[in-house]
Amino acid sequence: MATKTAEELLALGLRDRWYPLCPSGTVKRGELTRIERAGEQLLLWRDSAGIVHVQEDRCPHRGARLSLGVHMGDRVACNYHGVQVDGDGVVVSVPGSPGCALEGRPALRTFPAQEHAGAVFAWFGLDESAEPTPLQVPDPIAGGEWDNFLCYVEWDAPYGYSLDNLLDPMHGAFLHRNSHTMFGGKREAVFQIRAIDDGFVFEKTDQRGVNFDWVQLTDAGAQWVTLDIPYPDTAGPGGAFTIVAALCAINETQHAAFFWRCRKVSGWERDSWRILYRNRLEARHWAVLEQDREMAEAMPLDAWDRENLYQHDIALVRMRRLLRSEARRQAAALAAPPAAPAPAAPVPAPTR
Ligand code: FES
Ligand SMILES: [Fe+2]
Incomplete structure (x- = not known):
């Protein structure tokens, strides 16, 4: 996640939390729903099994709004150049350049999501690769x-x-x-x-x-x-x-x-x-x-x-x-430089 100050986190909501985004009925089958939550532009849609997906509303190709695209059942196609992504955020097709390196890449930010008590919830993690804690409801x-x-x-x-x-x-x-x-x-x-x-x-x-x-x-x-x-x-x-x-x-x-x-x-x-x-x-x-x-x-x-x-x-x-x-703790964690990679194994001296 991009760096945020403590003040921004206070104003937009702490991370490492589940938040309710909208009533379940807001996300209709076959439609692409665009909403802003926690300061993020989000795309919500249901796949052919009715499972709701919450993703950044930003095409991994050049940033167009995916919510302006086409719902294809189990994937969404960007309307700009047709790039297709699935519910896990993986680029499944680049129709203009088949076989290009973007295909198969998890390139779209995807938020863990679930529905409960008539609402869609999503997890906003500090470390987006970490597993969310289970959603516990009163x-x-x-x-x-x-x-x-x-x-x-x-x-x-x-x-x-x-x-x-x-x-x-x-x-x-x-x-x-x-x-x-x-x-x-x-x-x-x-x-x-x-x-x-x-x-x-x-x-x-x-x-x-x-x-x-x-x-x-x-x-x-x-x-x-x-x-x-x-x-x-x-x-x-x-x-x-x-x-x-x-x-x-x-x-x-x-x-x-x-x-x-x-x-x-x-x-x-x-x-x-x-x-x-x-x-x-x-x-x-x-x-x-x-x-x-x-x-x-x-x-x-x-x-x-x-x-x-x-x-x-x-x-x-x-x-x-x-x-x-x-x-403050979360802002400091976001600002901290990433952990240094493990030192490379020494190159063995050439033998003659
Ligand atoms: S910006 Fe989405 S396909 Fe090009
Ligand atoms: Fe009141």
């Missing part, structure tokens, strides 16, 4: 007794603003005070941070199960934020409403956000929850999300430079410190 979107709806948005704000927003339970009692779920409880709180494996829980010390009262960040091969919104009995079976969130920077000033809206329901409860959600709750949730969007998009791009944080913001401080130190 329980509420792992299947089993849980059911979920994926809510997907793209906002014109740095992804860090949405991460801040998710780690800020207190805004529920203010920004969303008129919503159907976040009107109750105290509007003052004292928070604490509790360390867990690969992350932490940020929670109110004096209120639980009333409003948006706690949030959990985990960062182990992918960054997940999980939180609960208590539901009144009128909102059907399944107890609290759990949101699993993951973010992906598009570039330095835009991001994609994935909110899986989950409930622990099965059988008839699952059916009744799905009907209730679609008919009653979904519109209300979009209204709440719209409040978040409006706030995030209107914030100045230098918001972090002129803050005056207080006790409710200690999770932001913790999270930014963690991300910064990892960004």
Whole structure:
């Protein structure tokens, strides 16, 4: 991967992570989909078996956009001079110069990809030749007794603003005070941070199960934020409403956000929850999300430079410190000169 500064990594997302790129339905069979994520121009397409491929949108010949090319089933042909590449990034044909040295070469950057819970995920590795860590997803979107709806948005704000927003339970009692779920409880709180494996829980010390009262960040091969919104009995079976969130920077000033809206329901409860959600709750949730969007998009791009944080913001401080130190480590690794090749074996002295 090209060198990046710690600031660029912070703005575009740390490497050695899985990121959700788009809902699965965005990548349609037989089509070439072009998107920008983590500052990279990407081509997404499905092969004849329906397997999704995520590759750099850049022809290995002279850099034309492959997304302007032709979908050929199990390969993509560039529209400029017809060079064909497969899902592993190997050039399989150079029609204008058959047998040329480019044929057979893995010349196109290809990102490990998989689909889960209705989204396409890709691994952005620091060392692109290294194997990714397995994608581990939180329980509420792992299947089993849980059911979920994926809510997907793209906002014109740095992804860090949405991460801040998710780690800020207190805004529920203010920004969303008129919503159907976040009107109750105290509007003052004292928070604490509790360390867990690969992350932490940020929670109110004096209120639980009333409003948006706690949030959990985990960062182990992918960054997940999980939180609960208590539901009144009128909102059907399944107890609290759990949101699993993951973010992906598009570039330095835009991001994609994935909110899986989950409930622990099965059988008839699952059916009744799905009907209730679609008919009653979904519109209300979009209204709440719209409040978040409006706030995030209107914030100045230098918001972090002129803050005056207080006790409710200690999770932001913790999270930014963690991300910064990892960004510095990754930037240093990218800038380090490649390991020196092993010394060549000495040339034996000629014998006469
Ligand atoms: S630039 Fe793609 S085939 Fe020439
Ligand atoms: Fe919110």
